[in-house]
Amino acid sequence: MFHIVDKRQLSEAVFEMGVEAPAIARKAKAGQFLMLRVDENGERIPLTFSDWSAEEGLIRFIFMRVGKTTHKLSHLEAGDSLADVVGPLGVPTHVEGLGRVAVVGGGVGAAVAYPVARAMAEAGNDVTVILGARNADLLILEDEFRKLPLRELVVCTDDGSAGRKDLVTAPLKELCESGVLDHAMAIGPVIMMKFCAATTKEFGVPTTVSLNPIMVDGTGMCGACRVTVGGETKFGCVDGPDFDGHLVDFEELMSRQRVYVDDERLADAEYSRECTCHT
């Protein structure tokens, strides 16, 4: 059992949780993830570390409520516990010697972008963060990003309710055009990563994306997380989750994420009937 130490709500459907997991906290690095199971009937789902502290034996993650598991998770509070937490999994994000970098975080991808941007800044890179969300209410972690030693934080919303009224690809393109960018990193919905990679490709700016295929074990034993990169099949959980955005087959990834949509709808609908919260 893993004890939940704290929990806070960041936006309507986004939450942050701190969990006691000393063995994992010692080892976590930016870009790595954990697998968790809420209870004995639970599915194993991957979530990225948003923060960790070896001293306190604590890990943190930020999740968006999108289906049954994250819904169940959103009902747990400090003092409750999780059946299982495993990690740290995946290859840490490469943060050293990148030079001038743009880190794009879209939606809940901002949660993953946060530790990555922090690690990149700490490693001495010159970091610009582009944060995107559909509207101001869905924008998360803006204050936390502001505290990082960044060159600049650019906020974009689809409706202009916060920051620029733009897609994240617009400021990314401007940076590419100015010719100063050495590297880009995009984390968010697949479609956003796809367009970010397309944007930078034109300018030959190397771009890393953090992929989120469906996973079961997270350790390389099932192959559920297969992604095609440069024509080769890779396992997202052990070869990734970071890959060269210019080589990823995003269409396949989007298609593979939809395998269980009907089941997922059913599961969440059944759960929501019993559960008293809104959604």
Added chain:
Amino acid sequence: MSHIETPGGEKPRHKPSRAPRTPMPERPAAERARDFDEVNLGYTDEQAKAEADRCLQCKNPTCIDGCPVNIDIKSFIRHIIDGEYADGVAVLKERNALPAVCGRVCPQEEQCEVECVLAKKGESVAIGRLERWLGDRDLSCELDERCKPEVGEDTGYRIAVVGSGPAGLACAGELRRFGHATTVFESLHALGGVLTYGIPGFRLPKAIVQTEIEMLGVMGVEFVTDVVVGATYTVDELMTEQGYDAVFVGNGAGLPVFLGIPGENLNGVYSANEFLTRVNLMRGNEFPTADTPVWRGRKVAVIGGGNVAMDSARTAQRLGAEEILLVYRRSEEEMPARKEEVHHAREEGIEFKMLCSPSEIVGHDGWVTGLIATRMELGEPDESGRRAPTCVLGSEFTIDCDTVIVAVGTRANPLLTKTTPDLELTKRGYVVADEHGATSKPGVFAGGDIVTGSATVILAMGAGKRAAKAIDQWLTALPR
């Protein structure tokens, strides 16, 4: 019958019965193919006694040589004959920590039973079934009345065992008998390795596995789930900061192999590992009560011819598939699956397409719609003695299906080994270990599928047990 001898000098001579081999009671195919309950029901007490009575109690019990862990078969059968069941269990446990498991899944017909003197007449004693019966008898007792192997006096040494499959479990149990403090680290949330996530409940009920493991807990083995060695701790960290004196690596060969043919990443294509894990470990068959979904195909093609392929096909059947086709490259004689499983699969309505090699998976809108295969013919026998299949030109055809399950084998998972740089590996990434389980790294021992590649439960257990002995000797030789 000159080879009958009075065992132990004291017991009366056993007069063997001449009855034919007692068949295993099983549930009818039509009934069992719709649920996940066990197919074989196990002998009744009378059947077990009748079968044990068939044993000749040979002076030279060749059966024992056929068992990879050399269980004293003659003796445990004698105990059944004499109604001394607890003694019989003790004989089994002397060599085998999980008799109720091995009695079910061991390829007995190629091991102990083939060496039984009665096998020549095609009627060997049903050793495996008797082992299962005795094992089950033990499991049905209250925990404190079960056979508990004696635990050695505390030595002060601490050993870490990586992986809770048969190799790790056997090693851990044996280490306790030597008196070493033993911790098993398992990456998944449940113990048992392939016994839990791979072999389906209709062959090996999950409760049996967990109850067998319970006894190891009583013996003082400590189990820690949710630890991936190589990620949470490295082997070196276990031996330094975590203070373990030795490490046994029994992490199996769990990395699924795909065919590398076009279309393998379409929706509806599963590795057997994923498919079986979703059902056995995550209980996908109970979705949505259990949260993990599994895609339930109507027309399923399973590629492969081993136990894993049989298990996948029969699991798909139980999830409600209407048609299941097993596609295998060679002919039926070459199928590595146990005969009993092939027979059961056939009875349950699985169709076999032999001598067919898949070349492409085709789809529409991201989903599988068919499997293209080529007919094969058998050529000359290769080094392994199996006749190599070759393509028949122009014989391509398409099998309509909405699901493809790839069950063509597994490889070593590099997660642990790549973080243990001084551990010597084979070209294919398996750990190099001598016959006692010692690796190139002092204090690190290994056994089971991670050394041999995918093999059997009993071989993995034998390796775990041998390694425990080697660990004990290594520790004893250490300067204190």
